[in-house]
Amino acid sequence: xxxxxxxxxxxxxxxxxxxxxxxxxxxxxxxxxxxxxxxxxxxxxxxxxxxxxxxxxxxxxxxxxxxxxxxxxxxxxxxxxxxxxxxxxxxxxxxxxxxxxxxxxxxxxxxxxxxxxxxxxxxxxxxxxxxxxxxxxxxxxxxxxxxxxxxxxxxxxxxxxxxxxxxxxxxxxxxxxxxxxxxxxxxxxxxxxxxxxxxxxxxxxxxxxxxxxxxxxxxxxxxxxxxxxxxxxxxxxxxxxxxxxxxxxxxxxxxxxxxxxxxxxxxxxxxxxxxxxxxxxxxxxxxxxxxxxxxxxxxxxxxxxxxxxxxxxxxxxxxxxxxxxxxxxxxxxxxxxxxxxxxxxxxxxxxxxxxxxxxxxxxxxxxxxxxxxxxxxxxxx
Ligand code: FE2
Numbered sequence: 001x002x003x004x005x006x007x008x009x010x011x012x013x014x015x016x017x018x019x020x021x022x023x024x025x026x027x028x029x030x031x032x033x034x035x036x037x038x039x040x041x042x043x044x045x046x047x048x049x050x051x052x053x054x055x056x057x058x059x060x061x062x063x064x065x066x067x068x069x070x071x072x073x074x075x076x077x078x079x080x081x082x083x084x085x086x087x088x089x090x091x092x093x094x095x096x097x098x099x100x101x102x103x104x105x106x107x108x109x110x111x112x113x114x115x116x117x118x119x120x121x122x123x124x125x126x127x128x129x130x131x132x133x134x135x136x137x138x139x140x141x142x143x144x145x146x147x148x149x150x151x152x153x154x155x156x157x158x159x160x161x162x163x164x165x166x167x168x169x170x171x172x173x174x175x176x177x178x179x180x181x182x183x184x185x186x187x188x189x190x191x192x193x194x195x196x197x198x199x200x201x202x203x204x205x206x207x208x209x210x211x212x213x214x215x216x217x218x219x220x221x222x223x224x225x226x227x228x229x230x231x232x233x234x235x236x237x238x239x240x241x242x243x244x245x246x247x248x249x250x251x252x253x254x255x256x257x258x259x260x261x262x263x264x265x266x267x268x269x270x271x272x273x274x275x276x277x278x279x280x281x282x283x284x285x286x287x288x289x290x291x292x293x294x295x296x297x298x299x300x301x302x303x304x305x306x307x308x309x310x311x312x313x314x315x316x317x318x319x320x321x322x323x324x325x326x327x328x329x330x331x332x333x334x335x336x337x338x339x340x341x342x343x344x345x346x347x348x349x350x351x352x353x354x355x356x357x358x359x360x361x362x363x364x365x366x367x368x369x370x371x372x373x374x375x376x377x378x379x380x381x
Contacts, residue, residue, distance in 0.1 A: 010075065016064035021075060023090045028097040032065045036079055038096070039086040106284035107244050107251065114148050115238040118328050129157035129335070133170060136377060143171060143374040146216075150341030151233050151328075159334035163220040164363040167337055172369020175214050177207070178269050185219070185360040189226060189352050203234050203321050203348035206364070208290035209261040209297075211273040214364035217342045221332035222361055228353035230329045231338065234346045236289030239320045240278050243313065250313025253306060254278040259290065260297040274301065277314065279343075288343040291321060321346060332360070341367065 010021040018031045036059050039045070046053055066080040074087035109115065125145060131138040132154060145152040157163055165182055168174045174181050207213050219231070244251035255278045263271040279288035302310045320326065329350070332338070340347055342364070352358065 008070065010068035010070075012065055012068065016066060016080065019065050019068050019077075021068070021093075023094040023097070026094060026097075028094065029099040030093070030097070032063050032079065033059065034098075035065070035077055035086070035088070036063050036084070039084075040088070040092070041086055044086075103283050103285070106255065106280055107240060107278075107286050108284060109237060109286050112147055113150075113237065115241055116149055116235050116328075117238055117326050126153045126155055129154040129167075129337070136380075139170060140374070140377045140381065143370060143377065146339055146341065146370065147374060150235065150237070150344040151338065153330065153336065153338045155333075155336045157220070157335045157337065159220075159222045161222065161361060163222065163335075163337060164218040164361050167218050167220065167339070168216075168363055168365040171373040172365050175216075175364040175366050177210070177214070177364060178266065178271075182361055182363045185362060187226065187229065187352055187358040189355050189357070200351040201349045202293050203232060203327075203346040204292040204294070205236065205290055205342050205344075205346055206292070207263070207271075207295075207342075208259075208275065208292050209263040209271040209273050209295050211275065212366075213273070213275075213288075213290065214342050215367035216339060216365040216370060217347070217362060218337060218339045218365065219332075219347070219360050219362045220337035221334050221359070223334055223357055223359040224332060225356035226352045226354050226358050227356075228351050229358050230331050230350040232327050232329050232348040232350060233338070233340060234321055234326050234328070234348070236291065236344050236346050237286060238326060239317060239346075240286055240289060242320050242326075243278075243317050247313060247316060250309065250316060251278065253302075253310045253313050254317065255280045257299075257302040257306065257310060259299050260301070261290065261292065261295045262297040263295050272297070277317070289346070290343070291317070291346055293318075343367075 008022040010019045012019050013029065016032060018029050020027060020029050037056060044052065044054055060081055062081060064080045065077055067078040069076055071087070073090070075090060075093065076085065076087050078085045114120070125141060127138055127142045132142045142152055142154070154167065157167075162182065165174055205213070206217050240251065243254070255276055257276065258274045259277050261273050261275070263269065275288075275290055277290055278286065279290070281287045299310070
């Protein structure tokens with residue numbers, strides 16, 4: 001390599017084990033084995049479905065870069081020992097570059113996630129159901145809000161049984177469970193039993209005793225003649241952020257050790273899962289919150305000398321979940337619905353304060369279908 005090479009000339013590193021290249025002015029390093037494995041030529045990737053046609057074992061372990069140069073705006077790489085030549089689009093490479101600063105400290109979330117409190121969430125759009133159903137642009141806005149906030153509302157639907165299923169079908173597929181494809185949440189309150197049936201429900205995520213837990217929940221209002229009974233949502237990622245700022249060692253305990261959850265409330269059903277209350281990915285990304293007082297089982301995976309600290313952190317998290325400063329409250333009218341990312345956003349119901357009836361209907365769905373539809377809409381846009 002001549003010493004007077006221009007700045008954007010690719011430079012081989014470690015005898016061709018890797019290269020250093022400037023992509024749109026950004027220096028990035030790539031390994032030979034990574035480049036060869038990610039070649040986009042039709043012998044490596046099916047041009048129709050994009051699926052890889054070779055296995056890693058088809059690539060020589062001793063693969064090196066013999067030569068790399070720009071040609072017609074593409075980075076042209078010749079590999080040893082097989083002599084294969086592959087061209088890479090610089091923007092494709094830049095979008096997938098891994099020569100980046102390490103992720104921040106544990107508990108981080110990606111650029112597509114915004115943690116919220118009421119000040120932010122109350123500015124989030126409430127979309128019209130019919131518009132979302134018929135207008136791809138409105139549907140895109142709705143799905144983007146769900147990805148960003150883990151929560152979104154729709155209003156103005158026809159209040160009829162099956163509404164949550166129809167809403168799920170706007171982006172994906174219903175997740176059927178032992179509760180059925182759809183389940184009813186009815187509160188029938190008359191003056192004589194008001195004291196017993198109007199209780200609020202502590203904020204929770206649904207069904208942490210499943211593995212995987214449902215990624216999304218939709219709750220639709222079909223009838224509502226009571227006072228009170230507001231719906232409440234809390235951003236579990238915001239709760240985690242507060243806990244981490246206040247008590248980093250407590251946050252660490254809730255991420256490091258598994259809780260247990262169980263449900264055995266029906267004949268033939270023994271659902272159990274062992275998962276952390278705050279779950280991190282292998283790279284420290286905060287990926288899930290599970291919080292459900294009613295289905296928490298005996299925690300038996302925390303060492304004796306950590307249990308007191310674990311409970312202190314769990315208690316502080318429960319206090320934050322109850323903090324009115326973090327709760328978004330709204331009243332559902334018949335034909336309104338909301339969707340939550342059930343591995344992030346907790347939901348609750350405030351106490352019902354009058355006689356009457358309230359009929360909600362809900363269903364679960366998985367997040368992969370939603371994110372797939374969203375990505376497809378974005379690609380079309
Ligand atoms: Fe629930």
